[in-house]
Amino acid sequence: MSISMTLANALSGLTATGRMAQTVASNIANANTDGYGRREVALSSQVIGKGGAGVQVDGVTRIVDRGILADRRLADAERGAQQAGAEALERVEQLVGAPGDASSIAGRIAALEQALATASADPASTLRLNAVSDRLGEVASTLNRASDGLAEMRARADDDIAAQVTTLNEALARVEVLNDDIARARYTGLDESGLKDQRQVVIDKIAGIVPIRLLSRDNGSVAVISQAGQVLLDDRAAQIGFSPVGLVTADMSLAGGTLSGLSINGKPVASADGVGKLVGGALGASFQLRDETLPGVQAQLDEVAQDLILRLSDPAADPTIPAGGAGLLTDNGSPLDPLDVTGLSGRIAVNAAVDRTAGGDVTLLRDGLNAAAAGPVGEARQIDAWIGALAAKRTPPAGGLAASAAGLATRVSTSTGSARVDAEEQLGFATARWETMREAELISGVDSDREMQMLLRIEQAYAANARVMTAADSMIRQLMEI
Template identity: 45%
Template structure:
């Protein structure tokens, strides 16, 4: 090998070693950076025109990422986000209703009302006990109204969150589209696009909890994004998702009636529920499920409990002082209840004004009858006993999807509260499973990333290579000095 050839080999080796040291430094510095892909230097032997070796060429930088693990982790992100959204709603409903052992829960308030009727029946002459019974009835009505309002607030929160997530998806898809173009340009110019690919991976990662995504490689380093349900979100140009939020939601408003907005992709309406939904599996689908399925179902069951309570005391045989068609102790906004107008009853249920002092009524009508014009015999507890019997009477709930088993008023409320608690437990168990899977895949992704021990071992080899090439250059320099001295 000639002196010039040795010098060329050594110089190319120094260049490669220097570039390799930079990559090792970058890898170690970003070992814990999310979205960072480990860099590997790509080298190629360089030959003279006659085939003699002339060192190495740095042909590029390869970004090492295990996309199988990344894609699986993204799906786990979507599953965990979906589970968290459902579990949060279930917990919210349980907190609003109260647990079975809570005296302020729905079943606890009914039990308290029943106890107040028993106490009033034991001393029907006591206005204080009659007023306590009235307060017990109001406590039930106010609690049903409070829970109903919370159900609709959950729907409004879900509607607002859907709008925010649709905006995030549109912004994120546009960002990924722009990064795609920059990566294509960098590849065309022969530049290293790894940093841009890191940014793109992080941008896609922020979208994956919203909808489960599949990434498909395209030419020139670009990628396409599809949902697991088959919707095209990005393939060249980003799709545009549209959604129209509403300010206020009441029980009567549904997606089917057109009062609430659905989701559109590029102007085409898509399903937001069921297994055939193109967005199934992420937090966006879960929010639609809360708004359009879970919350309306909770409202329907709540209305069924309210209806059961109203009808028990609206029975014509319970109070002979009431005229036919008059409301009972519990009313639908002050009027008699009609089964054709059940939706939202829990938000309208109220205690009859006839027993409310602030509305011109009097508590003694709990004893003497809602239609009584004047107080009757103070020792007559027959109506109070009948009210207690009406609460305990086994009835089959006429609506709400409850099983066709006859229950007392307290039994129906207890079953409702228990079913909400059971649904919360199930949702949290599913969420825990999804989070455990997400954590495992995140750990696997980190393991497949930068191994700092391995990088430091590589750095030692790079230092040795650098020193060897520097030694060759020093030797060539000494040889040239010796030749000059001849």
């Protein structure tokens, strides 16, 4: 081997080790950077003619475990969905109240029964009759607040859907641009690793909204497809559409056409749930909350309100109330309409005739709601009838096991509490899976200790190549001195 070839070999070694040092430094600097894929320099023997001519740098390879990354993204979507559900059900439980809570709906009904019992012991006491009127108002207002809270939560879910769709469209458009940039970089021989880092971060945003899988293309671009099979991006990004309504009321529904579902490239999704093949993840969870979970709780509250109105307007409890007439509790001042019970818990109100805050006469609680004349002040028969009406076990309006008024309300608290506990358990499982996948992803990423060891080996290789060049230079000087 000639001295000049020796110098060329050593120089190629210095070039390669310098590039490797640069890559290791980049790895260490980005050890905590989201989306960064560990780099390795690809080397091969350089051949000139039929002989070796040192080492050549073939390029920089971005190291990513695609299987772990795909699993972590699915875990992202599942955790996002479970977190949305758990947080919403926690808020629902606060609105309805936990079993045994004095401020719960069941607790308010129990307080009403206690006030009636106290009034029955001294029916001549206006103070005690006032307390009954107040407790009736608390029952109605607690149901009103719970219904209003559910409507606000549905409106918030509708807003969340709109925000998620906006983020999804922006992210898909960004991936489309990055796909083109990566394909161009690959065609021109430029390093595409940085662009792939950016693309990974953007795709992670998509994965938090909709569970997805990727299909790699030969030019370095990727197609994005939902786990259920909807193409979101393949060369060009799909356009997801949604029309938020702002204000959501109890009677509004997707099936009734008053709430929006998704559209893809201008075409409504072909499914009753409005989300179609974008189901799963935070987006699917928002639809489920808006259209299923929260309306389900609303229906339970409306049933409690209907049951209370029926009990306290039954002529069997108060003979002065005509059949179909308004009782102690009303539908916003009117008798109950059995065909219009949706949202009833938000409209239930105390009959103005006995509402002392509206100038009502509380003695009618003792004498009969529509009594023509005042009865004996010591007569507790009508008050006892109200107590019996609330305590009687009746079949709920929607069917099921018979229960007292407080018992039916307790069922709502129990079911919402149970749903919240189940949701928290599912969130715990989803979080544990995400943490496992995230840890596996980090293990396959940049290991600072490993990179430092690599840097020491690079330093040794660089010193060795520099030593070869020094020796070759010495030989050349000796030749020049002859």
